[in-house]
Amino acid sequence: MRVSELASKESRVSSASDAAPQYVITAENLTKRYGDVTAVDGISFRVPAGEAFGLLGPNGAGKSTTMKMIGGVSQRTSGSLDIMGLDPEQHGPEVRAHLGVVPQQDNLDEELKVRDNLLVYGRYFGLPTSYLKPKADELLEFAQLTDKANSKVDALSGGMKRRLTIARSLINEPRILLLDEPTTGLDPQARHILWDRLFRLKEQGVTLILTTHYMDEAEQLCDRLIVVDKGKIMAEGSPASLIREYSTREVLELRFGSERNASVGAELGGIGERVETLPDRVLIYAHDGEAALEQVTARGLRPVTSLVRRSSLEDVFLRLTGRSLVD
C-alpha cells in the first residue's frame, strides 16, 4: 500500500481532528451472553493505531470472547464495536481482511508442509501466488523456520508451531494483530524468542492486541492494558501507572509455613501500607521492603524465607480482585 493511500484510509478511520489519536478499535458497552452466563459485561475501550494493548485477567475473565468479537467471528449480545471504521457484524470479511489473528489454540494444517500452510492461508485473502511465494519465504525467515520450510507441521515443537501461526497471521500484512494467549504452554526460551518477534512488529507500527494471564508478558509487551475480571474492566492504564496506583513500590514476601501464615499475618498489622495473607505466604506492601523486614524481625517473628521485590501487575490484580492471577 502506498503512503498516500494509507493516509487517505486512516483519515476515514477516524473523523477526529488531526491532533487527536486515530483509534483503530473502539468498543462501547460491549456485552456477550451465552444463555444465563455473561462472559463480557459491558466493557468499553479504545485503541489508537500502533499501540500494544493488553487484556490481562485470569482464565474465564472474558478475554478470548472479547477477542473473538473484535476478530469478527462472534456476534455480540449488545453494545457497539468499531474496527477501522467498520462494524464487524455487518462487514465481517472487510474487518477480517485488516486483521492478523493468532488464536489461543493453534489450528495449523497438520497435513500440509510448513511453507504450504502460509501459501494456503494467503489464498484466503485472494493474494496471488507471485506475491505469496517470496512472502512465505520472508515470513519463514522472520519466524526462524526457514530450515523447516518443507517439514510437516506435526514435526514442529510447540514454540515453532506458535511462531508459524504468527507468521501465518502476517501473510496479508495486517495493520492490527490479535494475539490470544500467545505464549501459554511455551518454555521460557521459546517465550523470549516470541516476545522478540512481537517487539519487532511493534517497532514496525503494527497495532498489537493481546490477551494474557502472565503479568510479565503484559509488563514486557503492553503500552497500555485493561485488567479484566468476570467480564468487567477493573482498571486501565500503562503497566507502570497501574502499579503506582494500586500497589506500593516494593513488596515483602514472607513464608512462615502453611499452617502459621494466617495466624502470623494477624500479628503484622501496622507494618507497611497493607498486609495480604495468602495460603502459602504473607505479602507486606511497603515503600521500603528491607525496612519492613526489620520491623517484622523486631517483633520477634522469624519467617522461614523472606524476599523483597518490586511490585508487579500480579499485585495490582490481587489488590483489585482479592485473588491471584494464575489459579
Place this chain on the structure above:
Amino acid sequence: MTKKEELTQPIQAAGTTAAGTALRAHSPEVSAARARRWGAFYYAEQVLRVMKGYGWTIVMYGVGQPVAYLFAMGVGLATLVESNGAGVFGGVSYLTFIAPALLISAAVMTAANEFTFPVMDGFKWRRVYYGPHASPLTPEQIAGGQIIAVTVRFLLQSAIYFAVVALFGAAPGAWGWVSILIATLAGLSFGLPLMAYAATIQHDKGQFAMVMRFIVMPLFLFSGTFFPLDTLPLAVRWIGWISPIWHGTELGRVVSYGYEEAPWLTIVHVLFLLTLAVAGWVLTKRKFAKRMAS
C-alpha cells in the same frame, strides 16, 4: 537497511523483514472483495491440497474397487445369474446391469466418508475450520469450499470408475458417460444432508459408524443394486424409493444401456436427487454459520 530506514519502513509494510523487497500485499479492501466473490474456491483449493496427500487412495479406490466388484459380480456371479433367467435384467448382461449401480454406490460411500469425519475434524478434532474462519472467508464459504473439493473428487473417481467399466465393455450406450454426472449428483444428494448432520455433532460417539452400518449398507443392498427393485417384497421395497442410490442407479441404467422406464419416473429421479442436495446445502450453510458464530 540502515536503522533509520528500518524505522520508516512500518508505514509501508507490516510484518516484513527482508531488506529492500518491493513486496506488497494488496489492500484489505481488495482482499475482502476477492474473498466475497471467490472465497469458496479459495477454501476448495486448501481441501484439494490436503486430498492430494491421499491422492493414491482416491485413485486406487476409483480403479481397485470397480475391478474387484466387476470381476467378482460381473464375471463370477454373472455366470450363475444369467443361466437362471437373464430376462429380468432387461436383456443386457448382468455386468452391464450392475455397473451403473456400483458406480453410484461408490460415490455415495465416498460421500459417507468425506462429509462426516472431515467435518468433525474441522469443528472439533484439529479445528481446521477456525483458521480460515479468522480470514475474510465466511462459514458458508468454508462449507461450500469443502463441497466443491469433494465434488471434484466425485467427478474424478467416477470418471476412472466409468473408464474401467467401459473397458469391461459394460457401458454400451453412447450416453453412458452422463452417469459420471449422475454419480456426482447422487453423492451430493446423500452427502449434503449428512454434512448438515455432522455439523451438529458435538461429541463423536460412533455416530458415523452407525450411519455406515445402518444407513449406507442397507441402502447399498436394497436399492436395486444387484437385482431389480421390484423383485423385492413391498415390505422392503420402500428402502429403494427413499434411497439416492436407487434413484441414481435407475438414471444410470437409462443412460448406460437405454433401460426403459416411464419418462415421469426419470423426472422423479432427477427431482428427488436435486431436492435432497439443495435441502442438504441450505441446512449445511445454516448449521455452519450457527456453530461458527457462537
